[in-house]
Structure formats: structure tokens, C-alpha cells
Amino acid sequence: MRARPVGEHGLLVELTSDEDVEALHAELLRRAADGTLPAVREVVPAARTVFLDGLADPGALGAELATWRVPPPTAGDRPAVEIPVRYDGPDLAEVAALWGVTPDEVVRLHSGTAFRVAFCGFAPGFGYLTGLAEQLHVPRKETPRTRVPVGSVGLAGPYTGVYPRASPGGWRLIGRTDAVLWDPERERAALLAPGTPVRFVPEDAPLPAPRTAPSRYAPEEPTR
Structure with a gap:
């Protein structure tokens, strides 16, 4: 420190x-x-x-x-914010290949992870969520999209995030949600705040056909 x-x-x-x-x-x-x-x-x-x-x-x-003893963070009694997701993102099959699993398994692993908002930034309401195991970290796309739709759920490096509005972005998109991440008319405008526990809840949606995936994948160090 x-x-x-x-x-x-x-x-x-x-x-x-x-x-x-x-x-x-x-x-x-x-x-x-x-x-x-x-x-x-x-x-x-x-x-x-x-x-x-x-x-x-x-x-x-x-x-x-320098004299403090800082305990590790815990969720305590804070309830998790549940975000419903349709796992039909354009990069779902690509992430499955990087992970060495099927798209159905990506959904199971991602929705089964207990996430936590590490910090917020990039755009009002955007939270950087940690929790994925290190072997599931993925690099950003080499060529960012010029427009990512609002509500897109993406992965980049160790983080998961939800785009609160349409914007350019290079995260790998695995799904979408109708949850409103930022509403200035709401008493608390941001749905997510640092330290908030988060869980993604799958909604019924057709999954793309599985593609052949490598058995192992060593992710490169993501850019930030």
C-alpha cells in the first residue's frame, strides 16, 4: 500500500x-x-x-x-442484485471456444458465479464485476465494435460488465439484459455500487449451436 x-x-x-x-x-x-x-x-x-x-x-x-489491519471483503448481509440475462450474445460461441466448453456451459459457469462490483467507471452506471476464476479471463476483442447495444453483458480480462447505454466497446458480448443500470430519476441512480454482490439469472433464449472448442486455453494478458 x-x-x-x-x-x-x-x-x-x-x-x-x-x-x-x-x-x-x-x-x-x-x-x-x-x-x-x-x-x-x-x-x-x-x-x-x-x-x-x-x-x-x-x-x-x-x-x-500503514498501521491498519484490513480484513478481506465479505458480502456480509447485503443481498445480491439479480440481473436477468438472455445468453444470446454475438460472442457467446467465441467465449465458449476460449474457455474450452460449450455455450451451455458458459451460461452455467457465468450464472453460477458470485460476482462483486469492484469499482465503477467508463460510463454512469457501469460496474466492473469480479469473481470469474482466473482460467476464465478473456482478452478484449482485437477490433472494438463502434456500437454496443444498451444492456449488453460482456467480458474483458478479469471483469464482467453490463453496458448501461449504447456506446463503442471491445468487450466480448455473451448476453443482454433489460435491467436499467442507470436512471437519474431513481432515488439511487446507479443500480450497482462498489461492493455490491451481483448474480446473473438466465432467461430462456435459444443458444447458438455448439462449435468445436480446444480442450485448454491460456488467456493472454488483457489490455485495459
């Missing part, structure tokens, strides 16, 4: 993994809730950092962080 003051009231904490980010973010929120964290305006997790803004003394908190 490395903490660096940013400006007069910000602190950027650099970590080495998604899991460390999730754990520190959860601990910061816990301490803020019980009143043992100095007053802070905002706590923002990312892939390898947590940014705190609105601190009176960022340097003091940065030095204190």
Missing part, C-alpha cells in the same frame, strides 16, 4: 490487486460509518487505487493507513 497526498485535501492510495482495493474500500466505509475515519467528502475505488477527497489532513491519514 502506498499513499500519496493529492492537492490540499486529497489522498491517493495505490494497491496491488482488485481484492486489496475492495478490502480497503470496505474498511474505509466501515470506519466512516462508525465514526472512526476522519471526515471525508468522497471515497472512490478504481482498478488499483482508492481516492479520498475532502480530508483536512491527507498526510496524517496516509501515515495511519
Whole structure:
């Protein structure tokens, strides 16, 4: 863990993994809730950092962080957000080939995974969800699409995500959902927030015919 003051009231904490980010973010929120964290305006997790803004003394908190014991993140009593998915994405057969399984097995593995929102970004309402086993990580597409439909469920590197609006994107699309990820008229505009447990629930939809798949696949390091 490395903490660096940013400006007069910000602190950027650099970590080495998604899991460390999730754990520190959860601990910061816990301490803020019980009143043992100095007053802070905002706590923002990312892939390898947590940014705190609105601190009176960022340097003091940065030095204190080195003494903390941060437990691993747990779902606790938070219910999982269930997102219904029609697993009929244009890249489903391709992902099946990369995983060395059939499309039906992709559906079983993906919907059977307990996901967690590591952080949000890219577009309002877009959550980067972790939980897939390392051997199921896939690289982004070499040529991104110029338009990915709203509600598309995609994979890239260690992450699963749902496009909250139509936009360009290079994730491999395995399905689609009608769930509204971002609604500014809703009391909480974003359906997903960092730390939220998520499960994908399959809806009935015809699956593409299975294609011959290799028995093993060693994924390359995804770009981000």
C-alpha cells in the first residue's frame, strides 16, 4: 500500500490487486460509518487505487493507513442484485471456444458465479464485476465494435460488465439484459455500487449451436 497526498485535501492510495482495493474500500466505509475515519467528502475505488477527497489532513491519514489491519471483503448481509440475462450474445460461441466448453456451459459457469462490483467507471452506471476464476479471463476483442447495444453483458480480462447505454466497446458480448443500470430519476441512480454482490439469472433464449472448442486455453494478458 502506498499513499500519496493529492492537492490540499486529497489522498491517493495505490494497491496491488482488485481484492486489496475492495478490502480497503470496505474498511474505509466501515470506519466512516462508525465514526472512526476522519471526515471525508468522497471515497472512490478504481482498478488499483482508492481516492479520498475532502480530508483536512491527507498526510496524517496516509501515515495511519500503514498501521491498519484490513480484513478481506465479505458480502456480509447485503443481498445480491439479480440481473436477468438472455445468453444470446454475438460472442457467446467465441467465449465458449476460449474457455474450452460449450455455450451451455458458459451460461452455467457465468450464472453460477458470485460476482462483486469492484469499482465503477467508463460510463454512469457501469460496474466492473469480479469473481470469474482466473482460467476464465478473456482478452478484449482485437477490433472494438463502434456500437454496443444498451444492456449488453460482456467480458474483458478479469471483469464482467453490463453496458448501461449504447456506446463503442471491445468487450466480448455473451448476453443482454433489460435491467436499467442507470436512471437519474431513481432515488439511487446507479443500480450497482462498489461492493455490491451481483448474480446473473438466465432467461430462456435459444443458444447458438455448439462449435468445436480446444480442450485448454491460456488467456493472454488483457489490455485495459
